[in-house]
Amino acid sequence: MQHHAITLWTPQGISRQSLPLPPEVKLCLQVNGVHLLNIAASPVQLEALVLGFLYYSNIIQRRDEVAAFHWARENTCADVWLTHQVPPLDGERLLTSGCGQGQVLGGMFHPDGPLTTELSLSPQELNVMLGQLKAQAQLYRQTQGLHASALFTPRGELRFLAEDVGRHNTLDKLMGHCLLEGCDPAGMVIGTTGRVSSEMISKAARMRVPLVASLTAFTSMSVNLAQQWGITGVGYVRRYGMRIYTHPQRLRLQA
Numbered sequence: 001m002q003h004h005a006i007t008l009w010t011p012q013g014i015s016r017q018s019l020p021l022p023p024e025v026k027l028c029l030q031v032n033g034v035h036l037l038n039i040a041a042s043p044v045q046l047e048a049l050v051l052g053f054l055y056y057s058n059i060i061q062r063r064d065e066v067a068a069f070h071w072a073r074e075n076t077c078a079d080v081w082l083t084h085q086v087p088p089l090d091g092e093r094l095l096t097s098g099c100g101q102g103q104v105l106g107g108m109f110h111p112d113g114p115l116t117t118e119l120s121l122s123p124q125e126l127n128v129m130l131g132q133l134k135a136q137a138q139l140y141r142q143t144q145g146l147h148a149s150a151l152f153t154p155r156g157e158l159r160f161l162a163e164d165v166g167r168h169n170t171l172d173k174l175m176g177h178c179l180l181e182g183c184d185p186a187g188m189v190i191g192t193t194g195r196v197s198s199e200m201i202s203k204a205a206r207m208r209v210p211l212v213a214s215l216t217a218f219t220s221m222s223v224n225l226a227q228q229w230g231i232t233g234v235g236y237v238r239r240y241g242m243r244i245y246t247h248p249q250r251l252r253l254q255a
Helices: 046-056 123-136 138-143 167-181 198-206 220-229
Strands: 003-010 013-020 025-031 034-041 066-072 077-082 093-095 103-105 147-152 158-164 189-192 211-214 232-238 241-246
Touching: 025 046, 034 046, 046 066, 046 077, 046 167, 046 198, 123 138, 123 147, 123 158, 123 189, 123 211, 123 232, 123 241, 138 147, 138 158, 147 167, 158 167, 167 189, 167 198, 198 211, 198 220, 220 232, 220 241
Parallel strands: 025 077, 189 211, 211 232
Antiparallel strands: 003 013, 025 034, 066 077, 093 103, 147 158, 147 189, 232 241
């Protein structure tokens, strides 16, 4: 990890420190020999990022659709070969509000109907999950400039954790880990450190995750979509309280 010498000012005085910088690279993605796009990302868990992105874009549905995966151009370009042609996209490339100039190929995913689940959590259980996320997200703590997301089982087991300069990238990485490990994320819980925007709710819907919890806020569009799609959105998760934006019936609330 790159460190950089900074000048630190506080009311008590001026000092020099060497601090770690949030890592970021430009990743090229090509599929079946054709350049698809560039992704700004942190250089960790990149195979999971690529697979998750291809899944969200509806280019693959399963890991075994990838016939070959290797790195080219001095490990700056993911060269992916599929067992089939790339499905036709509608041509839309949505620039997302996420960090790192995110893009969505073929438009944003919309589920056919609201998600249904028997998921039921107490606020305390949800707070413990987010506590695990903060405790285990090492790069997030070290740099104070990355985002982290985690996938939890309904019982609170942390299955996968992802960190990246882009909030949306962390969800792609979670889905990529699911593809690599043969894990179905449907019915699980996503916890994240960053603001939840519309493309993040869309990625959660693609994973069929019915509850998304954040340490910070939800945008207006993400709340509207979560309401329509049957996703419980919870923001500002703290030990002393939380903001439940949509579908509060999945949380066992007591006065």
